[in-house]
Amino acid sequence: MAFPEPKLKKPELPTKLLFTLECKQGAVRAVRFNVDGNYCLTCGSDKSLKLWNPHKGTLLKSYSGHGYEVLDAAG
Numbered sequence: 001m002a003f004p005e006p007k008l009k010k011p012e013l014p015t016k017l018l019f020t021l022e023c024k025q026g027a028v029r030a031v032r033f034n035v036d037g038n039y040c041l042t043c044g045s046d047k048s049l050k051l052w053n054p055h056k057g058t059l060l061k062s063y064s065g066h067g068y069e070v071l072d073a074a075g
Helices: none
Strands: 028-033 040-044 048-053 058-064
Touching: none
Parallel strands: none
Antiparallel strands: 028 040, 040 048, 048 058
16 A cells, blocks of 8 residues: 655745844844744854844843954854
8 A cells, every 4th residue: 555755845934024133243143043042142243242032132141252253153
């Protein structure tokens, strides 16, 4: 007995802008979300990392003191 092949759907990306964070970091080099999407880090050319609540748009913590531009982060 043969079963039909399941039809795979292409993943859909968001098509409208929901929110903009004004991070004031110069050029933002990367944005990284945690696993459940409740926090995000922005990496900037101003040598800082900023931790955000992306749902409320609030800045939670700013990390500075890096010697060069912050190009990426992992959490």
